[in-house]
Amino acid sequence: MDHLIIAGRQFNSRLLVGTGKFSSNQAMVAAMENSACEIVTVALRRVDIDNPQDSLLSHIDPDHYLLLPNTSGARDAEEAVRLARLARAAGCEPWIKLEVTPDPYYLLPDPIETLKAAEILVKDGFIVLPYMPADPVLARHLEEVGTATVMPLGSPIGTNQGVRTRDHIAIIIEQANIPVIVDAGLGAPSHAAEAMEMGADAVLVNTALADTPDPALMAQAFRKGVEAGREAYLAGLGGQRLQAEASSPLTGFLRND
């Protein structure tokens, strides 16, 4: 059986779902169910931690889903670390999706502050899944400080532009010893399939599910896209044929005896 394994924990689904921007909690729940996801991210800033009846959390069954709080809104490492510790203090598992996005326009992750926060949080016992620019060297550094995954962006968050960072994500996939989850910018099931065909271990989708008249149907389509891409990767894609040049063959010397 083909499982996604993060920090020793096994998952059947390779699709992670974000819970922001849905028009209603019902639409969100329907999307989660149809996506067959097992990990859902929740923006900590949106949760009323002290209120067990919080409208968002009360719709997410903790037996079915691993609740992955994210630090969205944090502008630097210090703020992200504080948010993560608040989540743990509130009873969440020590899993954290690290987001440090000082730029309020494109919400691009800050590589320097993300690395700083990751190092602190790993030492603090957190299982850290960092959202990051698709920078292969940063991915190496994050792996080295002990993050459980790397989560490079396909394109700026919420833009639905797909895997625009394809070449760098390919390098990250080639070099990583931990799961690579393509996060942000996947706007269509074909984008998710593309990332999975490349060998990504999983993808995270939010806007594309929330910003459609039928989130439940779109979630189902994304599930199929992820599965199709994964199966194609496992089966092995055919490549483009590279024809040998007919003249002056490089191996002729082997037959000249």
Next chain:
Amino acid sequence: MSFQQQLQLYPQDEIIRKIITTTPQQIDRALQQQRVNIDDFATLLSPEITDTQLEQLAQCAHRITKQRFGRTIQLYAPLYLSNECFNGCKYCGFNADNKFTRKTLTMEEVEREAQFLKTQGFRHMLILTGEAPKVAGIDYLEKAVKIVKKFCSSVSIEVFPMDTEGYQRMVEVGVDGLTLYQETYDPKLYQQLHPYGPKSDYNYRLDAPERAGQAGIRRVGIGSLLGLGNSLSDVFYSGLHALYLARKHWRTQVTLSFPRICPADGGFQPNTIVNDRQLTQFICAMRLLLPDAGLVLSTREDALLRDNLLPLGITHMSAGSCTAPGGYGAKDKDVEQFTISDGRSPAEVANLLKSRGYEAVWKDWDGAFLERAADD
């Protein structure tokens, strides 16, 4: 995951079976991949490869190498410091059972040899010893490296495996590169070939390149000695090992060599013969697996073959080599570790490279960049 653990995932009999049961269609598929993974690599080692497929493989290897390295070949010279050795490696001329007068160079002799190599044009030198820590151990190497460094810009070592602290001492004294062949990745055969001496510890040797990576060495060279064990599995594991090191110690450049066993004093007969066609295939397949790795070809191979292999993925070559300690300066040649096959002088090799449209690179790094004095 350690490399020892990773090896467990690829049992030798399964790997050999996978390689020898490869179909021509599978080879075609592997040749079409934009980026070759470890499974494709196994496929490309198949003895079933046709001449046409081998030519395609060579074209790919040539194209990738030209793209990544240009038409350049880095030249280096081996500098043998000692042939004293406590190991019983059955294929090696320095084998402790082999009776001859042992020699370890004095510092004056080291200086003379390094000076000679400098006059030949070399700025990259690889110093070699056997394994005899009392006469040519870490303290000795530290002194020797300091002297050799005066005559070149980059020093590598091909000596005995050390612990991490030993490698740190080497890095501190200015060693940039390490070469350490596992010889064979078959643990049983390894025991037979290395019956006694410190080298009989398979795992200690296996993990040594990783310890060097931890110590911050800039380049690590690995490989297996072709002709000892099953060459298909040994080349496969060399590739796996290189891939592992490149992923885990990502600041360290990995290089690979393809030494075929040469006649040595002691009369060892190779267990298997790797012919020129297979060697060509191995080098090209490795280039597809590791586009950025340095691939090394020494003077073990004859001039004609070296010239023909030049465009297929090779990036580093030795030239004008002598494998006996003190052999460059002295008139009487001592016992050699093995007999070289390409006896051309460094200048002749450089001229040949030029005539083929390649640039001989004598200097590609300078240890002086890292010395504190450079900041002043």
